[in-house]
Amino acid sequence: MSGAAVVALVYLQAAVCLLLGCQRMLRFPLSERAVAGLLSWLFSLCFGLALWAGLGLAKTGPVTIPVGRWHLSGGFDFLLSLHLDWLSLPFLLLGTALCGVVAAFSERYLHREPGYHRFFFTLCLFGLGYTLTILGGSIEVLYASWEFLGLSSAMLIGFFHDRPAPVRNGLYAFAVYRICDLGLVLASVLVFQQFHSGELEVWLGRGQWPNIETPLTPAMAGLIGGLLLLSAAGKSGQWPFCGWLPRAMEGPTPSTAIFYGALSVHAGAYLLLRCSPLLDASPAFAAAATLIGLGTALTARLVGRVQNDIKCRLAYSSLAQVGLIFAEIGLGFRWLPVLHVLGHAALRSVQFLKAPSLLHEIHELHSALGEYHLAPTSSQPSWSYRFGLERGYLDTLIGALVLRPALGLGKALRSADRQVLKWLVGPPPS
Amino acid sequence: MSLHLLVLLLPWLAFWRPTRRLTLGVLGCDLLLAFGLLEQGTPTADELSLTLLPYTCMIYLVLVLATPLKQRQAGSTRALLAGLGLDLWFFSIQSPLWLALAWPLTHLPLWLQLPRCSWTRRLALTFWLPGCLSFAVGCWGYLGSGAPPLWAMLALLGAVALRKAIFPVHQWLPALFERASLPHLIAFCCPQVGAYATVRLLTAQAPEPLLVALGTLALFTSLYGAILALGNRSLRGVYASLFMGQTSLVYAGLQCTTPAGLAGGLAVWVAGGLALTGLGMAIWVLEARRGRQWLDTYQGGYDRSPVLAGTFLLLGLTSVGFPGTLGFVSQELLLDGTLEHYPQVGVLAAFTACLNGITVMATYFRLFCGSRQEYGYSQSIRRRERLAVYMLLAVLLGMGLAPQNFLASRARIANQLLRARALLITPQAE
Numbered sequence: 001m002s003g004a005a006v007v008a009l010v011y012l013q014a015a016v017c018l019l020l021g022c023q024r025m026l027r028f029p030l031s032e033r034a035v036a037g038l039l040s041w042l043f044s045l046c047f048g049l050a051l052w053a054g055l056g057l058a059k060t061g062p063v064t065i066p067v068g069r070w071h072l073s074g075g076f077d078f079l080l081s082l083h084l085d086w087l088s089l090p091f092l093l094l095g096t097a098l099c100g101v102v103a104a105f106s107e108r109y110l111h112r113e114p115g116y117h118r119f120f121f122t123l124c125l126f127g128l129g130y131t132l133t134i135l136g137g138s139i140e141v142l143y144a145s146w147e148f149l150g151l152s153s154a155m156l157i158g159f160f161h162d163r164p165a166p167v168r169n170g171l172y173a174f175a176v177y178r179i180c181d182l183g184l185v186l187a188s189v190l191v192f193q194q195f196h197s198g199e200l201e202v203w204l205g206r207g208q209w210p211n212i213e214t215p216l217t218p219a220m221a222g223l224i225g226g227l228l229l230l231s232a233a234g235k236s237g238q239w240p241f242c243g244w245l246p247r248a249m250e251g252p253t254p255s256t257a258i259f260y261g262a263l264s265v266h267a268g269a270y271l272l273l274r275c276s277p278l279l280d281a282s283p284a285f286a287a288a289a290t291l292i293g294l295g296t297a298l299t300a301r302l303v304g305r306v307q308n309d310i311k312c313r314l315a316y317s318s319l320a321q322v323g324l325i326f327a328e329i330g331l332g333f334r335w336l337p338v339l340h341v342l343g344h345a346a347l348r349s350v351q352f353l354k355a356p357s358l359l360h361e362i363h364e365l366h367s368a369l370g371e372y373h374l375a376p377t378s379s380q381p382s383w384s385y386r387f388g389l390e391r392g393y394l395d396t397l398i399g400a401l402v403l404r405p406a407l408g409l410g411k412a413l414r415s416a417d418r419q420v421l422k423w424l425v426g427p428p429p430s
Numbered sequence: 431m432s433l434h435l436l437v438l439l440l441p442w443l444a445f446w447r448p449t450r451r452l453t454l455g456v457l458g459c460d461l462l463l464a465f466g467l468l469e470q471g472t473p474t475a476d477e478l479s480l481t482l483l484p485y486t487c488m489i490y491l492v493l494v495l496a497t498p499l500k501q502r503q504a505g506s507t508r509a510l511l512a513g514l515g516l517d518l519w520f521f522s523i524q525s526p527l528w529l530a531l532a533w534p535l536t537h538l539p540l541w542l543q544l545p546r547c548s549w550t551r552r553l554a555l556t557f558w559l560p561g562c563l564s565f566a567v568g569c570w571g572y573l574g575s576g577a578p579p580l581w582a583m584l585a586l587l588g589a590v591a592l593r594k595a596i597f598p599v600h601q602w603l604p605a606l607f608e609r610a611s612l613p614h615l616i617a618f619c620c621p622q623v624g625a626y627a628t629v630r631l632l633t634a635q636a637p638e639p640l641l642v643a644l645g646t647l648a649l650f651t652s653l654y655g656a657i658l659a660l661g662n663r664s665l666r667g668v669y670a671s672l673f674m675g676q677t678s679l680v681y682a683g684l685q686c687t688t689p690a691g692l693a694g695g696l697a698v699w700v701a702g703g704l705a706l707t708g709l710g711m712a713i714w715v716l717e718a719r720r721g722r723q724w725l726d727t728y729q730g731g732y733d734r735s736p737v738l739a740g741t742f743l744l745l746g747l748t749s750v751g752f753p754g755t756l757g758f759v760s761q762e763l764l765l766d767g768t769l770e771h772y773p774q775v776g777v778l779a780a781f782t783a784c785l786n787g788i789t790v791m792a793t794y795f796r797l798f799c800g801s802r803q804e805y806g807y808s809q810s811i812r813r814r815e816r817l818a819v820y821m822l823l824a825v826l827l828g829m830g831l832a833p834q835n836f837l838a839s840r841a842r843i844a845n846q847l848l849r850a851r852a853l854l855i856t857p858q859a860e
Contacts, residue, residue, distance in 0.1 A: 073693060073763060073837040114733060140762065144753030151747075154791065161799035164728050171795050175788045185765070185780045192766045410660035414667075417601045417658075425553045428605070 002056030003065040006082050006135060009049040009096075010067075013128040016042050020121040035120045036107035043100030043127065050092045053084055062086070062208060064137050064201060077197050081137030087209045087338065091134045091270055094342055098262050098349055099127045105353060106254040115159055119252065122159075126152035130263055134270065139188045139198035146184055146231065146267070150177035153264055156255040157248045169247035176244045180234020183227035190224055204277045210334040214277035225278040225285030228271060229292070236268030236322050239296040242303075243395040245319055249311040257352035260315060262345035265322055269341055272329045279329065286330045293326025299392045306388035310355050318348055434472045437463045437483055438522060441490075441515040448507035453494055457514070461487040475522050478629065478696075478843045482521040485700050486621045488825070489707045490514040493613045495818035496711040498718035506543065506611070513539035513617045520623055524630060530569035533589070533627070534562040540618040543611050550609050557602040561592030565627070572631060583636050586627065587644055594624040594681070595674055596644075597651040604658070607670035612717070616710040619673060620703045625680050633684055633692070634850045642772075645685025649778050652678035656785035665723040668793050669713055675782050676702045676749055682775045683764045687851065690767025691775075692844035697760035697837060701826070705749035705757055708822040712742040715815055716797065725793060728800025738811050739798040741819050746790035748826050751783050755830040763837060 016038060023030055030038070057063070062085035070078040084092075103123060110116050129148030136142040154177070158170025191203045194216070203224075205212040214221055232238070237245035237260075248260050259265070272279070272289060279286045297320045304316025321344045328337045390396065421428070437460060444456040464484035471480065490510055497507075516539065520532045537558050544550050564585045571582020590596070595603035607615060632641065655675030662668045680702065683695015716738060717723060720731075732739050751761035761783060769776035811819070829836050 069834070071759060071834045071837045073690070073834075073841045078759075078762075118736075144758070147753045151752075158795060158799060161732055161795075162730060162802040164800040167728065167795045167800040171788075171792055174791045178784050178787045178791075182780055182784050185784075186777065188762075189765045189769050189776050189780075193769050406657070407661040410657050410662065413654065413658050414604075414662065417604065421553065421601050421605055424601070425549065425556050429547060429549050 002053040002060060002084055003063055003082075005049045005053040005056065006065055006084050007067060009046050009053070010082065010128075010131060010135065012042060012046065012049075013124065013131055017121070017124045017128050020117070020124055023117070029117070032111065032116055033107075035117055036103060039103035039120050039124060040100055040107070042124070043096050043103055046127075046131070047093065047096040047100060050089070050096050054089050054093070057084060057086070057089055064199075066137075070140070078140055079138055079197070079199060080141060081199065082135040082141075083137035083200055084135060085209050087270075087273055088134045090338060090342055091266075092131065094345055095127070095130045095134060095263055098258055098345070099123065099130075102254045102258045102349075102353075106252075109254055110252060113252075115161075119156070119159060119255070122152045122155050123255070123258075126156075126259070126264075130267070133267060137200055139184075139191050139200070139203070142271075143181075143184045143188050146181060146235070149235070149264055149267060150174060150181065153177070153248070153259055156259065157251045159251050159255065166250035169244075169250045172247055173244040176234055176241050180231050180241065183230030183234075187224045187227040187231075190220070190227070194220065200274070204275065210273075210276050212277045214281050216278065216281060218282050221278040222282035222284045225275060225282050226288065228275050228278070229285065229289055232268030232271045232326075233292055234268070235271070236265050236326070237296075237319055238268065238292050238323060238326060239299055240394055240397070242296060242299060242319055242392060243398065246307075246312045246315045246391070249309075249315055253311075253352060253356050256311060257349040261318055261348035261352040265318055266325070266341045266345055269322060269325045269329065269337060272326065273334065273337060276329070276334060279332075286332065288330070290327045290330030293323045293328075293330060296320070296323030297327065298323075299394075302384050303388045303391050306385060310359060311352070314348065314351055314355065318344075321348075432472065432474065433463060433467050433470065434474050434522065437467055438515070438518050441511045441518065445508055445511050445515075448511060450494075450497075450507070453507055453511065454491075456511075457487060457491040457494055460514075461491055476524075476843075476846065477839065478626075478846075479522050479524075481700070481839060481843070482621070482626065483518055485703065486514065486517050486521060488704065488821070489620050490617060492707055492711055492818045492822060493617055495814045495821075496715055497613065498715070506614070509539040509543045509614055510617055513614070517617075517621045517623065521621075521626055526569040526572035526631060529627060529630065530566045533565045533569075533623070536623050537562070537618075540610070540614050543614040544606075545609060547609075550606070553602055553605055557592050557599065561589045564592065565589035568631070578631075578635060580637075580640075583632060583640055586631050587636075587640065590624040590628050590632075590644070591647065593627075594622070594648075594677070595651070596647050596678065596681070597654050600651060600654070600674060603674055604667055604670040607666045607673075608664060612666070612710060612714045616707055616714075619677075620707045620710070622677060622680065622699055622703060625684065625699055628681065628684050629696075629847065633847055638687060641685040641687070645682045645772070645775065648678040648681030648685070649775060652676070652682065652782045653778055656782045656789070659789040660785065663724055663726045665713060665717075665725060665793065665797070668725065668789060669710060672709070672749065672786055672789060673706055675786055676706060679761070679764060679779055679782070682772075682779060683768065686768055686772065686775075687848065688767055688771055689841060689844045689848060690763060691772065692767070692847060693837065693840040694760060694764030694767040696840040696843055698757075698764055700836075701751075701756040701760040701829075702749060704822060705745055705755070705826055708745035708819070708826070709742070709749050711815075711818060711822075712738065712745055715811060716742070723797060725796040728795070729797050730799065730801030732798040735798070735810055737816070739794070741811070741823075742797065743790070743794045744823065745819075745826075746794060747787070748830075750786040750790055752787070754827065756826045756833060756836070757830070759830060759833045759837065763840075 065082045067080040070080050129145045132145030154170045154174035157173050158167045160166045191198055195202050205214045234241050300316045300319035307313040325337045325340050440460040444452045464487050468480045516536045523529050568582045568586035572578045592599050652675045655671045659668050659671035680695050680699045683691055686692045748755040748757050751757035765776045
């Protein structure tokens with residue numbers, strides 16, 4: 001029962017995604033109302049299917065649903081399978097419910113916006129990516145859906161793409177995702193080397209989550225765990241990748257709410273929870289997760305206090321909470337972080353969705369009572385104030401240590417190539 | 431007349447009167463016949479040759495379909511037809527003598543289309559002439575009975591490096607992309623004649639250190655190309671660097687003497703070739719509307735050409751192995767197949783794909799977003815261009831979702847090559 005519901009849920013999302021993606025290419029544009037209605041109904045239906053799957057889960061216990069074999073080549077077996085257990089169910093319910101709420105909210109919020117259809121297509125792509133991340137039964141499904149999350153996230157940050165700033169920030173987020181996703185790619189390759197299969201039950205172990213024991217050695221568990229931690233930290237904006245989250249606030253409010261307040265920002269926490277057998281097997285991995293989480297929480301607290309923009313402040317609050325969730329996971333808690341994620345995601349998305357109305361109300365209040373400004377009164381020492389204003393110097397560090405050297409190297413190589421050509425063929429005509 | 435001969439001769443049918451309709455008809459028929467030949471099989475060609483015939487036909491068909499109105503000239507179409515005829519012939523040959531004869535001829539169609547400016551021709555001559563001579567010398571060493579001498583293999587290695595633009599003799603490729611006709615250059619590069627010569631003459635017989643040397647150089651080229659693309663201000667320069675980076679991975683796979691690694695290299699050959707053809711076509715279509723593009727400012731114009739923008743992004747991501755596409759499964763197989771014996775390939779290939787992904791996204795944003803610039807004329811893509819895009823996307827996405835047959839065919843070819851290698855190398859060792 002739960003298997004059929006889960007497969008139907010994924011196929012439905014994929015079908016709607018394909019329909020929305022092709023409508024412009026095949027020249028049959030749907031109306032605004034039709035698109036928003038379609039998405040609201042889709043996610044409502046998906047929520048219903050997720051509930052149904054949950055009822056089935058109570059009867060049958062965790063299930064792995066083989067959807068088909070992607071390919072079998074070179075001795076490597078790539079299976080497409082979905083996995084539903086007590087960890088994936090709450091995340092699935094949360095995801096479908098919030099996607100539905102945001103689709104309904106956006107129908108009016110983005111009315112007559114030039115990128116209306118594009119927004120809903122990207123939301124649908126994100127919904128599909130999120131569902132597959134949560135339900136992925138193998139590491140390659142997890143990786144593929146992880147990339148969809150990253151792509152849809154970057155596209156929505158750059159949604160208002162007639163302005164350079166959102167586009168630049170979208171690119172920044174995409175670059176961080178892409179570099180951090182290297183961890184997941186290499187982890188997937190290592191898993192295939194060890195087991196010739198990427199099935200979660202094969203490399204994480206069988207049993208009822210969280211009481212699972214991995215067959216990996218502690219050293220290998222630590223190595224794979226470290227790589228997964230890199231991906232998780234990138235997706236959740238953890239230290240040292242905190243810089244992209246406040247930049248992501250350039251996107252439209254509904255996408256900010258669902259991506260950076262609720263679902264996308266917690267995807268890293270989900271990945272760590274899913275890989276909890278590795279955390280149990282490798283104390284070094286657990287310690288790294290804890291330290292990164294605590295470091296992020298501290299940084300976000302210091303930086304968030306001096307932000308003067310409501311969305312940035314909320315973003316840093318999110319980061320601090322997600323940092324605490326990482327620390328909880330690293331310290332060995334399993335159900336507490338799940339509850340923390342559910343509560344935090346619900347609260348934060350409401351806050352983000354409410355933020356524009358709140359500003360509107362404050363402006364109305366100002367026009368009624370006269371504008372006033374409160375001078376910032378803070379007992380913060382000056383070094384922490386500067387640290388906060390510079391956003392923890394992380395962007396500066398990444399720029400100085402990674403970005404500028406990489407661009408400089410590209411420039412130097414191009415110049416070297418030109419010199420070689422000049423020497424071999426002579427100077428090119430202007 | 432055998433079907434194989436018909437496939438080889440058909441492109442020449444339109445050579446004397448290359449009207450657009452006749453050319454498209456001939457290329458379409460040739461593609462269908464090549465697929466028929468692949469299905470039916472023939473004693474005159476093995477599976478490697480048979481799979482390369484429809485692949486090459488598709489590249490040329492896409493290029494002719496995408497030819498803008500103002501660039502339709504008899505000479506240009508003739509060069510494409512001649513290029514197709516010669517490439518099909520080259521991919522059908524197994525004898526070193528005939529390969530030596532066909533190798534310089536495959537340069538002719540592009541050579542005749544190069545601008546008459548002496549610098550461009552001098553550039554091509556500086557790199558191609560030593561390549562052709564080196565190839566002829568290498569093939570001469572293969573003519574005697576018994577194992578080919580080491581100098582012959584080294585000469586072939588040099589020829590392949592010059593043709594493929596492998597570091598340190600890669601400088602001609604970005605320079606030529608800046609100056610030559612884009613479709614003719616794509617037709618010259620994307621079928622990857624050098625890879626075919628490598629498989630036929632080196633993979634089967636060369637000692638492992640020589641193959642590893644080729645693979646290492648290719649891998650370095652791949653990383654070099656990815657860095658070269660970072661911050662490049664010219665769209666064509668970015669494309670050339672991406673091309674260099676992604677197609678070098680083929681050689682990193684061809685160095686492998688494991689079935690999975692070799693199959694991965696063969697898969698990346700076709701997947702990367704088709705996707706880069708599509709990306710090149712998208713750039714060409716864009717240039718036909720806006721002129722030469724530079725990436726130092728945001729161009730904007732997404733709203734005027736959403737399909738073209740989507741096509742550019744999709745094909746760009748396909749060419750760097752984004753999940754859900756043929757490029758993804760091919761690179762995944764390459765990574766998994768090479769990590770055990772050649773871990774550096776897996777790590778560097780993943781890093782290259784990561785950098786190239788960022789470059790594609792940055793280029794997309796620069797070309798289509800970030801500015802409110804209005805173009806006073808239509809930028810939508812035409813029916814024939816649309817057809818070319820749909821054809822490529824159907825292949826790349828369809829085979830990406832259901833890659834079993836394609837990858838099984840690559841695995842069979844890899845096994846055949848390794849069996850032939852075992853037969854040829856073992857007596858030498860004895």
